Amino acid sequence: MSGLFITFEGNDGSGKSTQAKLLKDYLSKQGFCVSLFREPGGTEISEKIRDIILDNAYYKMKHMTEAYLYAAARCQLVHEKIMPALKGGQIVICDRFLDSSLVYQGIGRGLGVDLIEDLNRYATGGLKPDLTFFLHLDPGEAMKRRIEERELDRMENQKAYFHNRVYRGFLEIAEREPMRIATIEANRPLEAISKEIAGLTDRFINERGL
Numbered sequence: 001m002s003g004l005f006i007t008f009e010g011n012d013g014s015g016k017s018t019q020a021k022l023l024k025d026y027l028s029k030q031g032f033c034v035s036l037f038r039e040p041g042g043t044e045i046s047e048k049i050r051d052i053i054l055d056n057a058y059y060k061m062k063h064m065t066e067a068y069l070y071a072a073a074r075c076q077l078v079h080e081k082i083m084p085a086l087k088g089g090q091i092v093i094c095d096r097f098l099d100s101s102l103v104y105q106g107i108g109r110g111l112g113v114d115l116i117e118d119l120n121r122y123a124t125g126g127l128k129p130d131l132t133f134f135l136h137l138d139p140g141e142a143m144k145r146r147i148e149e150r151e152l153d154r155m156e157n158q159k160a161y162f163h164n165r166v167y168r169g170f171l172e173i174a175e176r177e178p179m180r181i182a183t184i185e186a187n188r189p190l191e192a193i194s195k196e197i198a199g200l201t202d203r204f205i206n207e208r209g210l
């Protein structure tokens with residue numbers, strides 16, 4: 001498939017949404033056609049599913065229900081938006097993707113990485129990012145940033161040990177696929193982070209061609 005698929009991952013509060021937007025602006029200025037989506041979300045149906053997943057009222061949600069809902073939202077986004085954009089040769093940036101499910105549901109919730117991988121194979125048709133930026137931030141610092149920011153949603157409201165497991169899960173996944181996943185130290189000024197990400201993206205595009 002032509003096009004380029006870039007994802008951003010990390011704990012809640014790691015600053016990945018800001019960095020995803022900055023990369024989109026950077027690449028657009030160079031003349032690339034870039035689409036930016038967020039997960040869960042990015043389509044009308046996926047945004048509705050997002051509302052259900054993150055609603056604090058649904059504290060009774062089973063872990064498997066949660067895993068299916070994330071996969072359902074992803075399925076819609078992949079087939080309605082991401083695949084057509086990639087086929088058209090665009091750069092697609094996604095604020096979270098499959099790695100979040102592997103880590104939050106597979107490791108954080110304890111459902112197992114293999115099960116989440118199987119489930120999502122049906123949802124994504126096996127689509128994987130070409131390049132992933134994992135914004136690495138100590139879970140204590142991420143928690144501080146979340147609390148300062150706004151009202152917390154159902155996932156952000158999970159206990160500290162859940163977010164610690166998620167943090168360790170990201171480290172594990174990043175270690176497993178060092179060629180795809182670039183670990184970026186997030187406890188630095190915004191500009192330093194965006195510069196590093198832009199440089200790595202430039203290098204990737206030059207090496208692979210687009």
Ligand code: TYD
Binds near residue numbers: 039
């Ligand atoms: P997001 O809006 O990106 O949160 P934030 O901007 O705070 O990082 O994602 C919503 C929440 O959903 C976030 O807590 C991570 C969680 N999540 C999963 O548990 N599994 C998934 O597959 C995805 C995509 C997100």
